[in-house]
Amino acid sequence: MTESRGRAGQDGDDTALRIPGTPCWVSLMAHGLEATQEFYGALFGWEFRPGPQQLGPYLRALLDGREVAGIGQLPPDRRLPVAWTPYLASDDVDRTAGTVRSCGGTVAVGPLDAAEAGRMLLASDPSGAVFGVWQAAAHLGTAVTGVPGTPAWNELVTYTAAGVATFYVTAFGHAQKAVPATGRDYVTLHVDGRPVAGVRGVGDALPRDRGPHWVTYFETADVADAVRRVAGLGGRVLEGVREDDLGRVAMVADREGARFALLERAPG
Incomplete structure (x- = not known):
């Protein structure tokens, strides 16, 4: 399950992750990080290491040392849905925030820096569906695709x-x-x-x-x-x-x- 032969990034090219509008990362917000690690570790063979903590405790999931997804902890006092969220690439998150608003969407979090990894925001489209936007710096996004667990x-x-x-x-x-x-x-x-x-x-x-x-x-x-x-x-x-x-x-x-x-x- 953890064999990591496959495409590095989307379509075999890490640079494709930077093209605006391309899904480049997925992140789960959950209540219990330990139990969530156990579940996905057993299902997909993921291992975990700490990631940026700007929004609270956060882990990056890895296959054979390469990052595939993120898991964050929901604040206990906020009743938010436990859900996987895709992040779309942007070359300027601040500009994208303005565009999202002008198109009828809502920016809920950010834009803000995630340490040296990059810059991000969380938003919802006019129907209410939540998505993220990622401007890459040190962290491009999903490092391998096309194999089980990615x-x-x-x-x-x-x-x-x-x-x-x-x-x-x-x-x-x-x-x-x-x-x-x-x-x-x-x-x-x-x-x-x-x-x-x-x-x-x-x-x-x-x-x-x-x-x-x-x-x-x-x-x-x-x-x-x-x-x-x-x-x-x-x-x-x-x-x-x-x-x-x-x-x-x-x-x-x-x-x-x-x-x-x-x-x-x-x-x-």
């Missing part, structure tokens, strides 16, 4: 796809492409001609306890086995294994209820 895809689950996709097109320069052949309300967001994220409209099927939200997909070699291990580690299976355009997918949640997807890619 982020593979990010998808926004919302009421309708087209309207909120326009926000990301305007704020981050994404191109959007509808996927009508699937019969679903689905749009892909593109950077430099390559798909980097999806927007899925589900209407009234949106979970009432969550509202619009981003879902991170993590690579796995055997999705059925990974689902069994999630349940054995105290997590929950929200949607069983199904066939998707990306491969075989299951939707699960960790011990605290953070939703994420497991992806076994289709051969080729």
